[in-house]
Amino acid sequence: MKRKVMVTLLVALLGLTFSILSVHSVKAESVTSGNFVEVDVRSAQLYNSFGLSLGKSEPKGSDWYLGKTVTVNGNDYYQVATNxxxxxNDSFVYRNRPEVIKVSSDDGDVPVYNHNLVESTKVALAPNTSWYSDRVITTSEGMPFVRVATNEYVGMWYVIQQQFTEKY
Structure with a gap:
């Protein structure tokens, strides 16, 4: 009998506790909106807000939501966690932007660039072809480049048609 009373009291206490807790709604798109950071080197050191190494690193290709950017001694640092x-120098910023694009150029093939905006000597896109793009990077001057393959980007001035796709 004592055991039943104790279990009943415990269940009532837990029910009261959970009814007091607040509930927060989160939009699913909030996970894919905003800016992100991708590690560009084999192993990127993590730093604090003063530019001092924390003795931890992140692997190449890992993606992080960008909190804020701070500048220390002329170098930008991208916040990926609390401090x-x-x-x-080890990473770059991008935005998700799923779309289908069509490219064209009056001079023939459309040049392709890597995320450092260095033109590829091995790859170019045929004019009047369509491509799926999922990301956009922007130069410091505000010029957008859209990704058409892993580490392959095309300047938006070559895009003659866009069809936005549903957010994923």
């Missing part, structure tokens, strides 16, 4: 930053 943990990646150097702009």
């Amino acid at each position: 943990e930053f990646l150097s702009s």
